[in-house]
Amino acid sequence: MGTAERKQKEKEERERLFLTRAGEMIRDEGLLNLQMARLAESCEYATGTLYQHFSSKEDLLVALAEQGAHRHVDVFRRALAWQAGTRDRMFAIAVGDVHFARKNPQYAKLIQYVFAEAVWENALPERRQSLLGHCEPITEIIRSLVREAIYHGDLRAGGSLHEMELALGPWCLCEGMHSLVHTQGLLEKCRIHRPEELLFVNVQLLLNGMGWQPLMEPVEPAATQALADRIRRDVFES
Amino acid sequence: MGTAERKQKEKEERERLFLTRAGEMIRDEGLLNLQMARLAESCEYATGTLYQHFSSKEDLLVALAEQGAHRHVDVFRRALAWQAGTRDRMFAIAVGDVHFARKNPQYAKLIQYVFAEAVWENALPERRQSLLGHCEPITEIIRSLVREAIYHGDLRAGGSLHEMELALGPWCLCEGMHSLVHTQGLLEKCRIHRPEELLFVNVQLLLNGMGWQPLMEPVEPAATQALADRIRRDVFES
DNA sequence: TTTTGATTCTGAACCTGATTCAAATCCTGC
DNA sequence: GCAGGATTTGAATCAGGTTCAGAATCAAAA
Numbered sequence: 001m002g003t004a005e006r007k008q009k010e011k012e013e014r015e016r017l018f019l020t021r022a023g024e025m026i027r028d029e030g031l032l033n034l035q036m037a038r039l040a041e042s043c044e045y046a047t048g049t050l051y052q053h054f055s056s057k058e059d060l061l062v063a064l065a066e067q068g069a070h071r072h073v074d075v076f077r078r079a080l081a082w083q084a085g086t087r088d089r090m091f092a093i094a095v096g097d098v099h100f101a102r103k104n105p106q107y108a109k110l111i112q113y114v115f116a117e118a119v120w121e122n123a124l125p126e127r128r129q130s131l132l133g134h135c136e137p138i139t140e141i142i143r144s145l146v147r148e149a150i151y152h153g154d155l156r157a158g159g160s161l162h163e164m165e166l167a168l169g170p171w172c173l174c175e176g177m178h179s180l181v182h183t184q185g186l187l188e189k190c191r192i193h194r195p196e197e198l199l200f201v202n203v204q205l206l207l208n209g210m211g212w213q214p215l216m217e218p219v220e221p222a223a224t225q226a227l228a229d230r231i232r233r234d235v236f237e238s
Numbered sequence: 239m240g241t242a243e244r245k246q247k248e249k250e251e252r253e254r255l256f257l258t259r260a261g262e263m264i265r266d267e268g269l270l271n272l273q274m275a276r277l278a279e280s281c282e283y284a285t286g287t288l289y290q291h292f293s294s295k296e297d298l299l300v301a302l303a304e305q306g307a308h309r310h311v312d313v314f315r316r317a318l319a320w321q322a323g324t325r326d327r328m329f330a331i332a333v334g335d336v337h338f339a340r341k342n343p344q345y346a347k348l349i350q351y352v353f354a355e356a357v358w359e360n361a362l363p364e365r366r367q368s369l370l371g372h373c374e375p376i377t378e379i380i381r382s383l384v385r386e387a388i389y390h391g392d393l394r395a396g397g398s399l400h401e402m403e404l405a406l407g408p409w410c411l412c413e414g415m416h417s418l419v420h421t422q423g424l425l426e427k428c429r430i431h432r433p434e435e436l437l438f439v440n441v442q443l444l445l446n447g448m449g450w451q452p453l454m455e456p457v458e459p460a461a462t463q464a465l466a467d468r469i470r471r472d473v474f475e476s
Numbered sequence: 477t478t479t480t481g482a483t484t485c486t487g488a489a490c491c492t493g494a495t496t497c498a499a500a501t502c503c504t505g506c
Numbered sequence: 507g508c509a510g511g512a513t514t515t516g517a518a519t520c521a522g523g524t525t526c527a528g529a530a531t532c533a534a535a536a
Contacts, residue, residue, distance in 0.1 A: 273521095273523085274523060285523090286526080289523095294523080
């Protein structure tokens with residue numbers, strides 16, 4: 001009974017087509033201008049067919065974010081696999097994250113939009129669950145890096161905190177920076193240029209504060225940026 | 239010629255009414271369910287009148303955020319005015335920010351939504367400018383606190399970085415935490431409970447990393463939380 | 477007090493775009 | 507070749523933001 005299987009495959013194929021096309025349309029015309037009817041037409045299907053895959057526009061956007069999350073996870077995987085000390089690899093995660101956001105501006109915007117309550121609530125629970133599930137490998141990677149750091153003696157296990165909790169700080173720094181960078185006009189108003197360089201400096205300062213060995217002292221903006229550039233080249237652009 | 243003045247006042251009064259009511263409706267029924275026609279009706283005005291004040295729904299939301307920003311600034315003012323060392327006051331800013339977000343969950347969600355590109359772009363430029371302008375005092379407060387810390391010898395001026403840039407790290411930590419907290423289900427999935435306590439710990443670690451005197455060593459979660467609680471009580475709930 | 481012209485208010489009509497669903501079409505197994 | 511279920515279609519429906527022609531109001535002038 002290969003029939004059902006083939007149908008299943010065709011359906012998945014079509015879903016991919018819809019998502020790919022949606023990504024292109026968003027890239028070309030902005031998140032604002034994505035229209036369900038136009039998307040369907042552009043894929044040479046009827047509107048109704050589109051709704052067999054996605055329960056709503058929001059649902060589609062969450063699905064799209066999920067697709068992007070795949071490539072996002074890869075960044076973390078690379079950082080983890082890099083041949084370097086745990087501290088440098090933790091720093092590399094921040095570098096990779098920024099690098100990825102810069103290379104995929106639409107994805108970064110999409111994520112921000114999708115996680116805003118109004119959108120999130122309108123997607124199917126299964127879809128939301130699935131997106132969160134796709135992020136799971138990221139947490140697993142971080143967790144294992146922290147575990148390795150503790151095992152290796154680079155980081156002192158802080159009292160009752162478990163691995164993920166220890167890594168929350170750098171994570172928040174990155175998230176917060178993305179969020180500020182997306183707020184058009186805000187950083188300019190504060191006369192903050194080169195936000196990425198500053199993020200890297202602050203990550204290093206925080207890692208120092210955590211006592212993550214080997215300490216980088218002093219933390220020079222220029223040197224930090226140079227290290228970030230090197231990591232970007234060696235780890236993420238090969 | 240007091241006529242024009244009176245009209246002006248009435249108009250402002252009405253604008254306040256619209257915004258207040260909008261805030262209430264959002265609190266009661268969620269951001270999603272705010273409808274322009276219903277809002278106007280509930281204020282006993284016609285839809286069109288509402289549009290004499292706000293060029294679009296998005297514009298109204300930005301205006302609403304602006305109103306909230308007023309009270310937000312107050313938090314920073316209080317932290318700055320607190321009788322304590324510069325480091326404790328910087329920490330107090332983080333505590334106040336979290337406290338405020340907790341007390342005004344709708345505001346926090348609104349801010350997140352408003353700054354998403356799709357909404358931001360649809361508000362009038364003047365309105366956006368105005369919202370950013372309302373945030374200016376915040377940056378000014380932070381800037382002056384950092385300046386004081388340097389002058390007082392608590393903080394070493396880092397090379398070419400100016401005041402605001404030095405304060406970017408703690409700011410990102412707070413922003414990032416808000417952003418993560420809003421992502422329903424994410425922190426649970428990562429088994430991170432008490433995110434606020436962790437934020438405070440990380441702020442202290444970062445301040446240590448920055449060499450902001452007097453250092454807090456070691457940074458104990460329980461002690462940090464106790465300090466935060468005390469600050470909350472003494473500085474923000476009086 | 478009436479007139480007048482401007483200003484403001486009104487809300488039904490308009491418009492865009494997401495969503496639905498009855499009919500048409502396509503399968504597949506007999 | 508055909509019956510009946512599954513899938514696809516796209517025009518119709520619906521929701522809700524936005525507009526605008528006319529009604530109402532107002533203030534100054536006559």
